[in-house]
Amino acid sequence: MKQPLIMLMLMGGTALAQSPHTITLEDIFQKGTFDTKTVSGLRSLKDGKTYVSIESNPETKLGYVAKSNYRDGKVVEAIYTEKDIIYKGKKLPLSTDFNWDETKILIAADSEPIYRRSSKANHYVFEIASKKITEVSSKGKQLFATLSPDGTKVAFVRDNNIFIKDLLLAEETQITHDGVSNKIINGGTDWVYEEEFAFAKAFFWSSDSKKIAYYKFNEAEVPVYSMTLFEQLYPREYQYKYPKAGEKNSVVSIHCYHTEEKKTTQIDLGSEQDQYIPRIKWTQNPDLLCVLRMNRHQNKLDYLFANVATGVSNTILTEENKYYIDVNDDLTFLQNGEQFLLTSEQDGYNHLYLYNMDGRQIRQITSGEWLVTKLYGVNEKTGTVYYQSTEKSPLQRDVYAIDLTGKNKKMLSNSPGTNTATFSTDFSYYILDHSSTHSPAYITLNDNDGRLVRVLEDNKKAKQIADQFSITGSEFFQFKTTTGVSLNGYLIKPANFDDSKKYPVLMYVYGGPGSQNVADSWTGSRNLWFHYLAQKGYIVACIDNRGTGFRGEEFQKSTYLNLGKLETEDQIEGAKWLAKQSFVDSERIGIWGWSYGGYMASLCITKGADIFKLAIAVAPVTTWRYYDSIYTERYLRTPQENQQGYDDNSPINYADRLKGKFLLIHGTGDDNVHFQNSVMFSEALIQANKPFEQAYYPNKNHGIYGGNTRIHLYGKMTDFITKNL
Incomplete structure (x- = not known):
């Protein structure tokens, strides 16, 4: 049996485009030319020194679940293979969903997605020692099937009710x-x-x-x-x-x-x-x-x-x-049964706090004008907390360790960019995923002091391909608005950029509360499309406006009760700042966005009609009256309480201001931002007698994907940009 490493999943092919230096939409959306490798399918076992992963035997071509050592990646044992999980002639998928005592595995087959985070499937329990397979239920697919910690029962939902399957008695109880x-x-x-x-x-x-x-x-x-x-x-x-x-x-x-x-x-x-x-x-x-x-x-x-x-x-x-x-999900109850840990913005920045079980605060563990962005957990044997933060820069993420006392803070990541960690169960090891705008994921195994144990994936080939196509990353910048607000942004310039020339600019915006686009990390297909546009002679720019995240509460929550106002002002100021740059054609600035970004693009081409020559809005909210209660009221309260906050920045109410070229895109099956938003905005534009273009994607949800949908969508946007900007 060949010794495998942690499973490396190739997210697509690596065939080069016909021209070695010219990006095509097929490269991005069909061929997987620029796809990177990642570490996937790994699950830490209770001992914290070993993990399980789904592997493939190169000789027999059989898949199997392997137990391996973190330290050297050597296989300890093959726990089971594909041959072990054939139920009534049907081959079940491999799974690493172990119960707490690691004697049973829950397997999901024939999964059907429902919404963004929900699906239903047929579930089976596989007992490792006996290789016995038990069907959880024969009465219909189940949602959220979950083994009890002791492995004797499975709870699940069907037809909006909860059921329990007793594996010992073979009984299903509603x-x-x-x-x-x-x-x-x-x-x-x-x-x-x-x-x-x-x-x-x-x-x-x-x-x-x-x-x-x-x-x-x-x-x-x-x-x-x-x-x-x-x-x-x-x-x-x-x-x-x-x-x-x-x-x-x-x-x-x-x-x-x-x-x-x-x-x-x-x-x-x-x-x-x-x-x-x-x-x-x-x-x-x-x-x-x-x-x-x-x-x-x-x-x-x-x-x-x-x-x-x-x-x-x-x-x-x-x-x-x-x-x-x-x-968030940071609330952690310590095993001592006497304390709990949480994160809070009570001092204006998200930090770690320790409490007694009676609710009395013991101490604030971290502090400063930066945010804890993720709590990885607590090693109670050493009294060490592991977390991710923006301490070095809002554009970057680093991994830290600190004592529960708030002392002995240590940075465990050592390369600037975006660093994320996945710790083993006992915090002996962690997998560090590092990337930056100039380098794809570099994934290593480290011990809990930060020392390198081994490199799991360097994505060397992906970096070489990116270099061949002149994909060199983003150029960060910062500017101050006329009101003195400092904003972060990035530029993607043509590879043969000449600062004596003037280039058209396409701005990309999301801009919603707590979001971030200007970050030092390697990104995916959307960013590759920006490089594709750069090869066509465009500069792509992105600015994180007020209301976006990771710069503290006052910056993020400044848009409270008035979504769209400050964000639009900042994007307009950003366009004016770009227009003053010697290498920008001030008459050829466009903007586009998706979802909240589509809302922003719609506001910018109407309220900022004299600034932008073009806008594309994909799946936009066009009035917050049409969006859901939890999200919208968090920032605006209810329409009954804050009518002005809802109507003063609805693109529908500014349709008569449209001057530039506008493309409105939506999926008709969008369960999130309803197609209604674009229908009613298009009606307002029609009644204002404003020319515009629109495209709908039949039955597609908020992500607008499936089959050739994405390449068609980005092809349509590319054609619109090249014809009008």
Whole structure:
């Protein structure tokens, strides 16, 4: 058996384009000419010294799951092969989804996506020792199937209800019975929670495998949104509950099912029903559940500790903010059962804080005018916290270690750019993924002191190909607006750039709250398209306006209650600054964006009509009245409270100002930013008698992809740019 390294997944082919120095759209979207390799399919085992990964035997061509050493990559054993997981003549996919004691593996087959983070599949449990395969259920595909920590049960959702399969008794038990489509959801989230609070599975096993804490969504009074899907002789209407800004949300309750007593308790969340429960998490005590409760304005966050036997809860910590609070997954309960760790912006920057279990703050662990961007975890044996931050620059990310005392801080990454880490279970090792605007991912294995153990992937070939095509990265710049605000940006210039010439400029914008485009990292196909345009003689520019992230609370939240105003002013000022550069043709500046960026491009070509010659808006929000409650109200409150904030910066209300060339693009099956946004904006432009172009992609969602869709989309945008800019 050949000794494999951690699985390296090639994200496409490496065939060169016909011309060795000319980028084509086929290179970017079909051939995979510039694709890089990454480390994937790895799962750390409990001992922290070994991992499992999906490998392939080069001689037999059989796939298998291997257990290997972190230190040298040598295979300890082949845990199972493809031949071991054939069920009733059907070959199941390989999986590394082990239960806690690493005796069983959960396998998902025939997966069907639902929304961004949800899917359903047929699930099977494979017992490693006996090689026995058990079908979780024969009554229909399951969502969110999850092994209990002790490996004796599988919980899952089907038809909006929660079920438990007892693997020892071979019995399936239904634990909720009121689930109804578009009315009651048990164990899963509604659309808006999945999209905006970024989780779909809404049930969680306790550590003793005796309890399941779960969400119940009552979305009966949430308005229905209907989309037409053009699939058959008669189009189909797809209907789902989508709460737009100011409309009714689901009423959410939290429950706990006790498997031994076969009873359910409801957790006391207080009398208010118009609120959010963005997270629940078990503490180290299997009888104590932490519930995060947030008001509808999202500027007050309570931490509740609930006794799941009685349902009684107590508020142990409350955080309030004059703007809004961003929810994350950093909350960590220490194994000592006496403390917990979280991140908070309470001093204006996101930092680490340590608390006692009674909610008393022990200390602020990190501080400074920079942000902790990710908490990797805590090694309690050494009292060490591992995290990622922007301490060196908002444009960069580095990995650090610090004591729980707040002392002995050490930077573990040593190359400027973007560094992300994946730690082994006991924090003995971590995989460091480094890239910069000039270099693709360089992936190494390191010990917990930062020492290099071995190189896993250097992407040398990808860098050579990028060099052959003159893909050299971005040039960062900074400028001050007329109001004294310093903004970060980047330029991508033609490889044969001549500063004595004047070039047309295409600005790229996203600009939404907390986002970032100007970053020192290697990026994907969209950035490659920018280099493609640069080879055609364009300069591509990008500026992170006020409201974007990683520069502190005041910068990010300055757009509160008035989305679009400051962002548009900053993009217009950016265009004026670019126009003054000696190498820019001031009469040929365009702008484009997708989603929030499409909203920005639409505002810029209308409110900034004298500045921009061209704009492309892809899947734009055109009035925040059409977008969902959680996202929109976080920044604007409700339309009933803040009518001016909704209407003063809606592109629909400025359609009569359009002067330049405008291309409006949308997918008709967009469940996120509804096609309605572009339909109503196009109607406003028509009634204003303004010429513009539009394109729709049938049945495509917010990502607008599938088959030849992407190459067609970018080809259309390229043609529009070359003809009009």
